[in-house]
Amino acid sequence: MSNEVPPVPRLTVVTLGVSDIRASIAFYDALGFSRRLKATSEAVAFYDTGGSVLGLFPWDQLADDASLPDQPRPASFRGVTLAWNCASREEVDAVMAFALGKGAKLLKAASDTDYGGYRGYFADPDGHAWEAVVAPGIEVGEDRRVHLAN
Template sequence: MTPQRVTLITLGVQDLDRAKAFYAALGWRPAEETPSIVFYQMHGQVIGLFGREDLAKDQGRPDANLGTGAMTLAQNFDTQAEVDAAFDQAVAAGATILKRPEMVFWGGYSGYYADPDGHVWELAMNPFWSLAADGSLTLPRAE
C-alpha cells in the first residue's frame, strides 16, 4: 500500500534565476541547490524549482510542453491581516494578481496570485482550521 503523503513538490520554471529571485523576495531561502534545481525546506516537505526543459528530460519527455497544469498551491494564515500582508509581498515581488483577498462563500478569506511562471498560489484564512505554532495544518477529525 502506498503511503498517503507528498514529500516533494517540483515546479517547472522557464527561468530558474528569475524564479529564485521571486521566492527570495518572499523571504524564502534555499536549503540546497544545483545549477538546474533549487530546493526549499518546508514543514515536513520540500518544494523544488526545476528548469522546465531539464524537468521534461528528467521525466523522459524531452519534447513535452509541461505548462503549469490545473493545480493550486496554498498557504494558510491565522488572520486576514496576515493574508493581506503576504499577498502584498507577493505582488511587490512580481506576482500577477488573479483575485485579491476577500471574504469567500465557504466562510473564509482568500485570494490568488500567479508566480512568474504561472504557478497559482492561494493565500487563505480558514476559520474552521487551526494552524499549529509552526504554521503546519492538521485537518480536524470528522465526528
C-alpha cells in the first residue's frame, strides 16, 4: 500500500486553437476579457477569466504541441462548449447581444431550459461554441467566480 498523496485536481487553462491569432485577440479583447502576459505578443494570448485562464494559440502550433494532426479540422461541433455563467436572464440577454455586436455568430437564441435555467449560444471567429447561461444551483459571485450549490 502506498502512502503517496495524489495531486490536487484542477482545471487552470482552456486553450483554444485559432486560425487567425490577431482576429481572435481582437475578438476577446472586444468582449472585455482582461489580457495578461502581453509580452507574448501574438505568439499566444492569455486572458484572466476570474478563476481560470483562457488561452489562444495558433491552431496548427497547438496541434503540433500536443502531437495531434492539424488536419482534418472539424467543420462542425467539436464536443466542447465554453460557458459564460450569468446572474440573471437579463444578463444572459445582455451577454448575447454584446457578443453578437462584437462579431460573434448566433448559434441559438436565448431561451428557457428544461432544468429551470435560461441560455443561448454564440460562436467565436473559429466556431468555438460559447453558452451564456443562468442555471439553478450555479451562482456567479462579485469575485467573478462560479459558486456551485452542494
